[in-house]
Amino acid sequence: MIRSVRRTRRMLRLAGAGAAALISLSACSSSSDDSSAGGSDTSGSGSPKLSGSVTVFAAASLKESFTTLGKEFEKQHPGTEVSFNFGGSDTLAASITSGAPADVFAAASPRTMAIVTDRKNTVGTPATFVRNQLEIATLPGNPGKVSSLKDLTKAGLKVVLCDKTVPCGAAAQKALDAGRLKLTPVSYEQDVKSALTKVELKEADAAVVYKTDVKAAGDKVQGVEFPESAKAINDYPIARLKNAGNAPAAKAFIALVRSAEGRRVLGEAGFLEP
Amino acid sequence: MTSLGKPGTVARPRTGGPRRRRARGVPLPLLVPGVVALAFLLLPLLALLVRAPWGSLPDQLTSAEVWQALQLSLVTATAATGVSLVLGVPLAWLLARTDFPGRRLVRALVTLPLVLPPVVGGVALLLALGRNGVVGQWLDAWFGITLPFTTAGVVIAEAFVAMPFLVISVEGTLRAADPRYEEAATTLGASRFTAFRRVTLPLIAPGVAAGAVLAWARALGEFGATITFAGNFPGRTQTMPLAVYLALQNDPEAAISLSLVLLAVSIAVLAGLRDRWMTGA
Numbered sequence: 417m418i419r420s421v422r423r424t425r426r427m428l429r430l431a432g433a434g435a436a437a438l439i440s441l442s443a444c445s446s447s448s449d450d451s452s453a454g455g456s457d458t459s460g461s462g463s464p465k466l467s468g469s470v471t472v473f474a475a476a477s478l479k480e481s482f483t484t485l486g487k488e489f490e491k492q493h494p495g496t497e498v499s500f501n502f503g504g505s506d507t508l509a510a511s512i513t514s515g516a517p518a519d520v521f522a523a524a525s526p527r528t529m530a531i532v533t534d535r536k537n538t539v540g541t542p543a544t545f546v547r548n549q550l551e552i553a554t555l556p557g558n559p560g561k562v563s564s565l566k567d568l569t570k571a572g573l574k575v576v577l578c579d580k581t582v583p584c585g586a587a588a589q590k591a592l593d594a595g596r597l598k599l600t601p602v603s604y605e606q607d608v609k610s611a612l613t614k615v616e617l618k619e620a621d622a623a624v625v626y627k628t629d630v631k632a633a634g635d636k637v638q639g640v641e642f643p644e645s646a647k648a649i650n651d652y653p654i655a656r657l658k659n660a661g662n663a664p665a666a667k668a669f670i671a672l673v674r675s676a677e678g679r680r681v682l683g684e685a686g687f688l689e690p
Numbered sequence: 691m692t693s694l695g696k697p698g699t700v701a702r703p704r705t706g707g708p709r710r711r712r713a714r715g716v717p718l719p720l721l722v723p724g725v726v727a728l729a730f731l732l733l734p735l736l737a738l739l740v741r742a743p744w745g746s747l748p749d750q751l752t753s754a755e756v757w758q759a760l761q762l763s764l765v766t767a768t769a770a771t772g773v774s775l776v777l778g779v780p781l782a783w784l785l786a787r788t789d790f791p792g793r794r795l796v797r798a799l800v801t802l803p804l805v806l807p808p809v810v811g812g813v814a815l816l817l818a819l820g821r822n823g824v825v826g827q828w829l830d831a832w833f834g835i836t837l838p839f840t841t842a843g844v845v846i847a848e849a850f851v852a853m854p855f856l857v858i859s860v861e862g863t864l865r866a867a868d869p870r871y872e873e874a875a876t877t878l879g880a881s882r883f884t885a886f887r888r889v890t891l892p893l894i895a896p897g898v899a900a901g902a903v904l905a906w907a908r909a910l911g912e913f914g915a916t917i918t919f920a921g922n923f924p925g926r927t928q929t930m931p932l933a934v935y936l937a938l939q940n941d942p943e944a945a946i947s948l949s950l951v952l953l954a955v956s957i958a959v960l961a962g963l964r965d966r967w968m969t970g971a
Contacts, residue, residue, distance in 0.1 A: 504939070506939050506940065510942075574839070576921065579922065579936050579939070581936050581937070581939040581940045581941075582939055601923070602838075602839035602921060602923060603839050603920075603921025603922050603923050603927065604921075604922045604923060604924075604928075604936075605917075605921065605922065606917060606922065606932075606935060606936060606939075610917075610918070614921070617813075617816055617817075617820060617822065618820075618821060618822035619816060619820050619821055619822065619838045619839075620839075
């Protein structure tokens with residue numbers, strides 16, 4: 417069930433413009449909740465007790481771990497509600513700069529966070545809370561006998577990469593450059609999940625994705641680590657947004673993400689410590 | 691429709707009195723929503739034109755990657771239209787002229803790709819024709835043919851989403867066409883196929899042309915099924931809509947320019963076809 421929901425979401429994201437419209441629509445609807453919640457918060461007793469809803473825009477790769485942390489947050493602070501908007505960091509950044517009201521933004525790359533900070537939409541400097549490393553995803557059992565990044569350049573092996581315009585593609589290119597390798601994939605996919613899907617459906621023999629994606633895919637793919645990935649580690653920054661409707665709750669949520677508990681959950685998903 | 695869409699041109703007394711009277715007779719409850727609809731359809735396109743980075747447009751136009759994508763788009767959309775014509779017209783004829791059990795159901799199924807989100811269509815194509823697909827694994831094992839990540843795969847994805855437009859359009863025309871011409875031909879000794887070829891086809895040619903243009907336009911703009919089934923590789927499977935989407939990720943201005951190129955080409959082709967084929971349609 418959860419799987420199918422996730423897949424539908426993924427489909428929506430792929431749908432590009434349509435999805436962007438949907439995202440901004442959902443952002444709008446949560447914004448009205450938000451402002452009313454913020455209002456009741458300030459008119460409340462003034463105690464440190466948190467209430468109302470907090471809206472978090474987060475990179476798609478954070479979906480599993482942030483959903484867990486959101487439930488944890490609601491448990492720790494009864495009366496609060498965390499609503500998430502997961503998507504491509506670029507799309508999220510674009511909707512934030514064009515006015516979509518959110519309290520917290522967690523991006524998959526400093527470049528996408530910079531889009532938001534450049535417009536002065538954040539409070540303070542964004543903090544790196546996790547890092548993500550690349551890994552090769554192969555078919556279960558690794559029939560292509562892939563053991564290094566160089567093996568991906570073998571003839572006859574169908575490899576998919578992310579497009580250079582998205583963070584995972586840029587990172588893959590960096591790793592290939594570090595190993596002085598030239599790789600011609602069969603396709604440059606539009607995001608990391610579609611690259612992974614091609615391997616899950618056995619259409620491609622291997623894909624260069626994140627460790628967290630390999631972990632999330634379970635036994636549908638097999639992960640192969642490669643040393644060049646150390647040269648292309650992605651930092652994930654998190655920041656509170658300026659027009660946050662619920663600043664105290666936003667602060668508390670970021671604190672939870674960066675706490676020992678947050679690191680444990682993110683570590684289990686395959687993220688590296690900052 | 692034109693009298694609603696362009697009240698200005700209709701009001702101009704081109705052919706004298708009767709026209710003018712018709713323009714005055716346009717009821718307001720039709721005129722107002724009609725004009726709103728026109729504005730609604732044109733406004734986003736106008737916004738594209740207004741915000742287009744005209745300065746960098748020449749650079750975009752001369753970039754090899756854009757030409758490659760544009761060329762691939764035109765070739766694959768035309769090929770997909772060809773496939774749709776060859777297979778779709780006979781299907782439309784079967785649906786309109788024969789009676790078999792479950793015909794209504796088949797007709798509904800034909801329109802399914804219209805409502806299916808194209809990305810889901812792409813996944814469905816992978817499951818059917820992919821290397822590991824229901825049919826695709828035999829194509830791979832027997833003939834060594836794998837369709838995903840190939841230009842042929844792009845044509846298939848585009849034909850999958852575009853063919854229903856053609857089938858529906860041709861079937862509608864067939865139903866409107868008088869079957870007595872065919873019957874007359876067969877009573878005069880023509881076989882049913884000859885009657886179709888010599889009588890029906892010329893009769894429904896405008897409908898076929900209209901359907902083909904619709905299908906071509908749909909194929910040209912196809913994104914979801916293409917990127918899912920055929921992937922994205924410059925020169926092989928990266929059509930214009932894919933290039934536009936990926937440019938949108940980090941350079942929205944480039945995406946706008948690319949869209950304008952696609953828009954200009956499709957308007958030129960459609961306008962050209964309209965004059966040549968579709969007069970009197």
